[in-house]
Amino acid sequence: xxxxxxxxxxxxxxxxxxxxxxxxxxxxxxxxxxxxxxxxxxxxxxxxxxxxxxxxxxxxxxxxxxxxxxxxxxxxxxxxxxxxxxxxxxxxxxxxxxxxxxxxxxxxxxxxxxxxxxxxxxxxxxxxxxxxxxxxxxxxxxxxxxxxxxxxxxxxxxxxxxxxxxxxxxxxxxxxxxxxxxxxxxxxxxxxxxxxxxxxxxxxxxxxxxxxxxxxxxxxxxxxx
Numbered sequence: 001x002x003x004x005x006x007x008x009x010x011x012x013x014x015x016x017x018x019x020x021x022x023x024x025x026x027x028x029x030x031x032x033x034x035x036x037x038x039x040x041x042x043x044x045x046x047x048x049x050x051x052x053x054x055x056x057x058x059x060x061x062x063x064x065x066x067x068x069x070x071x072x073x074x075x076x077x078x079x080x081x082x083x084x085x086x087x088x089x090x091x092x093x094x095x096x097x098x099x100x101x102x103x104x105x106x107x108x109x110x111x112x113x114x115x116x117x118x119x120x121x122x123x124x125x126x127x128x129x130x131x132x133x134x135x136x137x138x139x140x141x142x143x144x145x146x147x148x149x150x151x152x153x154x155x156x157x158x159x160x161x162x163x164x165x166x167x168x169x170x171x172x173x174x175x176x177x178x179x180x181x182x183x184x185x186x187x188x189x190x191x192x193x194x195x196x197x198x199x200x201x202x203x204x205x206x207x208x209x210x211x212x213x214x215x216x217x218x219x220x221x222x223x224x225x
Contacts, residue, residue: 006141006172007119010054013148013169014112017047020155020162021105029101034154034203037088041101046091047151048108054115054144057130058137064127067134070142071179076133077225084225115144142172149173150201150224153194164194173197180223188213200224 021029021044029041038046068076095104122128122137130140149165150173156162165173170193177200187196188210198204202222211218 006138009145009168009172010119010141011116012166013145014116016166017152018109026101031158034157040155041104042092042095043151043155044104044108045095047148048111050144050147051111051115055118057128057140058118058122060129062127062129062134066136070139071176073143074180074224145169146173146176150197153198
């Protein structure tokens with residue numbers, strides 16, 4: 001995906017999360033999510049950290065070539081680890097430090113648009129560094145979009161009135177999963193894009209018929225942690 005379209009997809013992803021949480025009261029922000037141990041406010045803080053990381057990365061130019069792209073980047077994050085458990089606990093405690101859960105929303109609505117503006121101003125041919133990797137700007141933005149889309153779906157587990165992730169952002173996340181599974185992967189009949197992402201991220205378990213439809217590729221699920 002080109003840099004300009006990657007920027008627009010990130011804007012679509014972050015706007016979608018903002019629309020999902022902006023009208024929530026403190027009670028709704030304490031509803032459960034698909035991420036074990038995290039309430040809505042906790043998970044929003046985690047995504048907020050990604051937006052902050054985007055600002056740092058976009059101000060951290062690097063010499064090429066890239067060490068990872070928008071797909072191979074995810075090979076560095078294999079499922080749940082002890083480090084992941086520590087981060088889960090850190091996010092819970094950090095979100096609880098706010099006077100009210102809505103404080104996380106206010107910080108998100110300040111930070112996410114700034115990250116999108118920085119993305120739109122980035123050098124289309126530039127390289128940046130984050131988490132020990134060097135990526136093209138467009139690939140960095142696609143990784144951020146993919147994570148935002150999946151966490152948007154996580155956030156809305158117990159928020160039935162919330163709108164789903166936008167189409168531009170969803171297309172990036174689907175392309176990421178397609179890349180991780182390879183060209184031989186084919187979705188079982190009836191899966192929507194969001195079903196596909198939730199299954200690929202391990203949020204929804206594969207059924208026996210789905211495993212039969214997927215064949216050998218089923219063993220690779222989940223492909224995202």
